[in-house]
C-alpha cells in the first residue's frame with residue numbers, strides 16, 4: 118500500500134469486473150456508480166462525447182440576409198440549437214435528402230420600423246413526406262435562444278437542413294454538455310468503514326466536520342459530495358482511493374436523457390468489441 122501525503126492510494130487492482138448502478142437521475146443530470154478499470158470507463162466517456170449520435174442543424178441556404186450578422190456567424194449560432202427530436206428515428210445522411218435522414222426548418226423574419234429579436238422558437242418545421250405522422254411535430258428544445266437582432270427594415274430568410282451526426286465531426290452533435298467521472302473514496306475510522314456500497318458510517322458525530330455535508334446523515338453519508346479537501350483527516354478519519362470505483366456523471370443537452378445516452382454508448386461499445394473479436398478470428 119502506497120501512502121501519498123494524507124490520502125491513501127490503494128494498490129492498482131487487476132480485477133476485470135464491470136458493474137453499473139444508477140445513483141441519481143433527473144432531466145439535467147444522471148449519475149452512475151461504476152466499477153471497472155479507468156480505461157473502460159474513459160472509453161465509455163469518449164464514446165458518449167464523440168460517437169453517440171444526435172440531430173443538429175447542418176446546412177443552411179440563405180435566401181436573404183440584410184442583418185449586420187454575417188451568414189457564417191448566423192450558421193454557427195443556428196448549428197448549436199438543440200432539437201427536441203429522437204435521433205434513433207433517423208438515418209445518417211447520404212446523397213439523397215429524404216424523410217429518413219433530414220429535418221427541414223425555415224426561418225423568415227422582417228423587422229418593421231423597430232428592431233426585432235429573432236429566437237429559436239421562430240424556426241418553422243417543414244415536414245418531408247410522412248414525417249409528421251411518423252415523428253410528430255419537431256421543435257427546438259428551447260424556444261427562447263436569441264439568434265440575432267434585426268434592425269429596422271432588416272430581413273432574413275433561411276432554409277435549415279438538420280442531419281444526424283456525431284460529436285467527433287462537430288461538437289454540435291455531442292449529446293452532453295459535460296460527461297466526467299471521479300474516484301469514489303473509502304472512509305475509515307477505527308474499525309468502521311464506509312464505501313460506495315455501504316454508506317453507513319456510525320462514528321462519534323462530534324469528531325466529524327465536513328464543509329460539503331458528507332457526514333450530515335451517518336446512516337447514509339454522501340460520498341459523492343466529497344471533494345477530497347482533506348479537512349476531516351485531522352479528526353482521525355482515513356480516506357482511501359482505489360482505481361475501480363467511480364461516480365460517472367452525464368449532463369445531457371438534447372433529446373436523449375442520461376439513461377438513454379448511456380444505453381446508446383454501451384451499444385456503440387458492444388459493436389466495437391464485436392469488430393475487434395471478429396478481426397481476431
Ligand code: SF4
Pocket residue numbers: 326327328329330331342343344345346347348349350356
Ligand atoms: S475530505 Fe473534505 S469533502 Fe471529503 S469528507 Fe473530508 S471534509 Fe468532507
